Amino acid sequence: xxxxxxxxxxxxxxxxxxxxxxxxxxxxxxxxxxxxxxxxxxxxxxxxxxxxxxxxxxxxxxxxxxxxxxxxxxxxxxxxxxxxxxxxxxxxxxxxxxxxxxxxxxxxxxxxxxxxxxxxxxxxxxxxxxxxxxxxxxxxxxxxxxxxxxxxxx
Amino acid sequence: xxxxxxxxxxxxxxxxxxxxxxxxxxxxxxxxxxxxxxxxxxxxxxxxxxxxxxxxxxxxxxxxxxxxxxxxxxxxxxxxxxxxxxxxxxxxxxxxxxxxxxxxxxxxxxxxxxxxxxxxxxxxxxxxxxxxxxxxxxxxxxxxxxxxxxxxxxxxxxxxxxxxxxxxxxxxxxxxxxxxxxxxxxxxxxxxxxxxxxxxxxxxxxxxxxxxxxxxxxxxxxxxxxxxxxxxxxxxxxxxxxxxxxxxxxxxxxxxxxxxxxxxxxxxxxxxxxxxxxxxxxxxxxxxxxxxxxxxxxxxxxxxxxxxxxxxxxxxxxxxxxxxxxxxxxxxxxxxxxxxxxxxxxxxxxxxxxxxxxxxxxxxxxxxxxxxxxxxxxxxxxxxxxxxxxxxxxxxxxxxxxxxxxxxxxxxxxxxxxxxxxxxxxxxxxxxxxxxxxxxxxxxxxxxxxxxxxxxxxxxxxxxxxxxxxxxxxxxxxxxxxxxxxxxxxxxxxxxxxxxxxxxxxxxxxxxxxxxxxxxxxxxxxxxxxxxxxxxxxxxxxxxxxxxxxxxxxxxxxxxxxxxxxxxxxxxxxxxxxxxxxxxxxxxxxxxxxxxxxxxxxxxxxxxxxxxxxxxxxxxxxxxxxxxxxxxxxxxxxxxxxxxxxxxxxxxxxxxxxxxxxxxxxxxxxxxxxxxxxxxxxxxxxxxxxxxxxxxxxxxxx
Numbered sequence: 001x002x003x004x005x006x007x008x009x010x011x012x013x014x015x016x017x018x019x020x021x022x023x024x025x026x027x028x029x030x031x032x033x034x035x036x037x038x039x040x041x042x043x044x045x046x047x048x049x050x051x052x053x054x055x056x057x058x059x060x061x062x063x064x065x066x067x068x069x070x071x072x073x074x075x076x077x078x079x080x081x082x083x084x085x086x087x088x089x090x091x092x093x094x095x096x097x098x099x100x101x102x103x104x105x106x107x108x109x110x111x112x113x114x115x116x117x118x119x120x121x122x123x124x125x126x127x128x129x130x131x132x133x134x135x136x137x138x139x140x141x142x143x144x145x146x147x148x149x150x151x152x153x154x
Numbered sequence: 155x156x157x158x159x160x161x162x163x164x165x166x167x168x169x170x171x172x173x174x175x176x177x178x179x180x181x182x183x184x185x186x187x188x189x190x191x192x193x194x195x196x197x198x199x200x201x202x203x204x205x206x207x208x209x210x211x212x213x214x215x216x217x218x219x220x221x222x223x224x225x226x227x228x229x230x231x232x233x234x235x236x237x238x239x240x241x242x243x244x245x246x247x248x249x250x251x252x253x254x255x256x257x258x259x260x261x262x263x264x265x266x267x268x269x270x271x272x273x274x275x276x277x278x279x280x281x282x283x284x285x286x287x288x289x290x291x292x293x294x295x296x297x298x299x300x301x302x303x304x305x306x307x308x309x310x311x312x313x314x315x316x317x318x319x320x321x322x323x324x325x326x327x328x329x330x331x332x333x334x335x336x337x338x339x340x341x342x343x344x345x346x347x348x349x350x351x352x353x354x355x356x357x358x359x360x361x362x363x364x365x366x367x368x369x370x371x372x373x374x375x376x377x378x379x380x381x382x383x384x385x386x387x388x389x390x391x392x393x394x395x396x397x398x399x400x401x402x403x404x405x406x407x408x409x410x411x412x413x414x415x416x417x418x419x420x421x422x423x424x425x426x427x428x429x430x431x432x433x434x435x436x437x438x439x440x441x442x443x444x445x446x447x448x449x450x451x452x453x454x455x456x457x458x459x460x461x462x463x464x465x466x467x468x469x470x471x472x473x474x475x476x477x478x479x480x481x482x483x484x485x486x487x488x489x490x491x492x493x494x495x496x497x498x499x500x501x502x503x504x505x506x507x508x509x510x511x512x513x514x515x516x517x518x519x520x521x522x523x524x525x526x527x528x529x530x531x532x533x534x535x536x537x538x539x540x541x542x543x544x545x546x547x548x549x550x551x552x553x554x555x556x557x558x559x560x561x562x563x564x565x566x567x568x569x570x571x572x573x574x575x576x577x578x579x580x581x582x583x584x585x586x587x588x589x590x591x592x593x594x595x596x597x598x599x600x601x602x603x604x605x606x607x608x609x610x611x612x613x614x615x616x617x618x619x620x621x622x623x624x625x626x627x628x629x630x631x632x633x634x635x636x637x638x639x640x641x642x643x644x645x646x647x648x649x650x651x652x653x654x655x656x657x658x659x660x661x662x663x664x665x666x667x668x669x670x671x672x673x674x675x676x677x678x679x680x681x682x683x684x685x686x687x688x689x690x691x692x693x694x695x696x697x698x699x700x701x702x703x704x705x706x707x708x709x710x711x712x713x714x715x716x717x718x719x720x721x722x723x724x725x726x727x728x729x730x731x732x733x734x735x736x737x738x739x740x741x742x743x744x745x746x747x748x749x750x751x752x753x754x755x756x757x758x759x760x761x762x763x764x765x766x767x768x769x770x771x772x773x774x775x776x777x778x779x780x781x782x783x784x785x786x787x788x789x790x791x792x793x794x795x796x797x798x799x800x801x802x803x804x805x806x807x808x809x810x811x812x813x814x815x816x817x818x819x820x821x822x823x824x825x826x827x828x829x830x831x832x833x834x835x836x837x838x839x840x841x842x843x844x845x846x847x848x849x850x851x852x853x854x855x856x
Contacts, residue, residue, distance in 0.1 A: 040846040
């Protein structure tokens with residue numbers, strides 16, 4: 001990531017809406033954005049794992065970001081999207097979000113790092129970006145995904 | 155030169171050659187005089203060295219070079235293979251293996267020079283040349299001395315042609331001394347050739363250089379390891395020569411002495427010459443435009459082919475990350491694909507023809523089906539590799555264990571050509587190794603007397619048999635050792651609290667034996683580094699099960715044990731039964747299913763709070779799948795139950811489902827790393843309509 005910053009001033013984020021707030025996901029880890037589709041439930045997994053979908057012949061697990069963040073689940077609407085992210089560690093994972101707004105470019109001056117606090121409820125967020133008057137919480141994808149393992153192992 | 159694109163080939167081939175070397179050296183140990191084996195080893199080592207050299211792996215090249223030298227001597231009859239050198243050779247193979255795995259993981263060979271091994275090789279060479287010399291009648295006994303001299307003084311090993319001898323003798327008459335000098339360049343030195351050249355120059359000023367090993371040209375081309383030797387005819391004394399050499403920077407050390415022509419290992423001359431010829435040969439190869447692929451050591455390869463024809467060569471390709479495919483199999487595939495295209499076209503035309511009859515379309519669909527089935531079979535065949543690549547390393551392992559445990563044993567293998575899906579073959583090595591180690595360590599009795607009392611030969615036997623059985627492949631590990639002491643297992647289980655005494659009393663021997671597969675269960679009284687840490691068998695079991703296989707053991711105390719691993723031929727595509735539970739579609743692998751039964755609700759009885767059915771005399775527990783899967787059953791209360799009877803080994807269970815939809819060939823897909831914690835779901839598959847259906851693993855349910 002640091003390399004990207006070194007070459008271009010601004011990093012692009014996908015601005016998404018979950019609940020009342022806007023979040024940003026680093027565009028470099030986003031593989032795809034798909035519309036809501038039929039999800040096959042998988043038994044005996046954490047509640048925020050909604051199941052798996054068929055993404056062009058590949059089985060991709062789907063996580064509901066609302067449930068993950070402790071916000072109540074809502075009916076899927078026509079703005080609901082699944083953001084497919086791809087990480088080295090666990091491969092592809094889909095995140096259900098309320099809506100995808102736009103792509104924003106943030107440079108260092110617009111990003112304010114948050115101190116790391118394990119007890120903080122918002123520990124999926126490691127920085128806040130400012131665009132005009134709105135604040136975008138930048139998701140720490142590692143925390144969104146890894147935290148799950150920590151909980152399960154505990 | 156960028157050789158990274160050849161790295162895969164290099165790794166594959168190196169492994170192949172290493173495996174070949176392993177096998178051949180094992181053979182050699184049995185028959186130290188077999189020239190075919192020795193030739194084969196020499197060639198493999200030679201090719202390996204060439205490959206390592208071209209790829210720029212200097213350490214690996216150096217080590218193989220030394221190994222090759224040993225075999226060059228052996229081949230020429232100048233040295234004899236003995237037990238100790240075989241041990242060293244195996245260590246050397248391990249070291250080479252380490253290089254290769256380092257290269258595989260990091261792209262670099264690592265920085266272990268394995269100097270000790272090289273030294274042993276050199277000592278061996280020096281020692282043997284000496285021994286051979288002593289045997290030869292033409293030489294004086296006095297020779298023993300220089301042979302025992304420090305290995306570094308390799309100028310003493312230089313051999314002289316008759317002309318050179320005459321020159322030296324002539325020179326002696328003129329008061330010129332023949333001084334041999336061996337110069338060692340510092341390891342860190344970057345421009346070895348340049349330094350060597352300076353040394354060469356400096357020494358040349360003192361007199362005429364008559365012998366150079368390696369040759370002056372090679373030194374210039376940096377074709378030498380850290381040291382090189384020269385013989386110079388000079389008026390100056392030895393110290394001056396050393397000083398001249400040491401004057402050049404980055405020279406580690408220089409040793410020198412007066413050459414005594416007669417003391418030179420004359421009888422070995424021919425052998426060494428031969429070796430030099432060899433050396434030149436390979437140098438030519440190395441300088442040749444370096445294209446690293448099979449063709450490169452074409453010469454060696456060609457020789458191998460002749461060799462193969464001669465001895466019915468045992469060497470077969472060992473498969474690693476790639477699968478080598480018979481061109482015929484590929485042709486088959488190509489044919490099927492063209493058929494598939496034809497089928498598609500016919501289907502399109504059948505569907506678009508005006509007044510298309512369903513009949514016509516159905517006919518085309520049937521055709522399409524047969525093509526896809528054939529295609530599946532062919533692709534499966536392409537993925538199949540013989541288990542040989544895995545089991546090949548076991549004879550060596552048993553040999554090492556034999557030495558380590560000080561027990562006499564022999565491994566007999568059969569069915570190495572049995573084919574399995576590549577993914578399975580890759581994974582099967584560790585479990586098999588565990589079982590073999592178990593047999594060697596715990597199975598075979600250490601006490602020879604005990605074996606005699608039991609009427610068994612002194613030498614223990616371990617068998618590894620593989621064969622195909624229907625859609626499964628069975629691999630058996632058998633030994634004629636101690637067998638499993640059921641009472642010891644029972645006592646241990648009670649002691650550990652795994653079972654209570656009452657339970658133990660009612661358990662059959664087989665059930666108790668199966669306790670061995672539980673985690674952290676080892677009856678070995680002593681923990682050894684071979685087995686007995688208590689992490690073995692449960693790991694074996696879980697590994698085999700992750701491959702959709704099963705493992706079982708049958709044992710008679712005092713007679714021996716048999717471990718049986720049963721694996722499906724392929725993992726990627728299976729036949730399965732599609733069922734509906736709570737409105738959701740699931741697939742159950744057909745391999746696990748015994749029968750499908752329709753049972754009236756009143757036939758379900760409760761025994762010890764568990765629901766069972768009596769099916770033709772046998773009592774089978776039933777599992778309501780909707781409960782396990784956490785969904786609502788859509789079955790009406792008075793409807794008959796549809797029960798799928800599955801089995802795992804000898805145990806049966808009935809799975810209650812809502813609806814059967816039919817049999818289907820499904821492609822297994824992984825659920826991904828993120829949610830693979832659900833044990834009862836072994837994977838997922840994509841149905842014709844694009845929907846995902848989960849695959850239930852009956853083994854996890856029982």
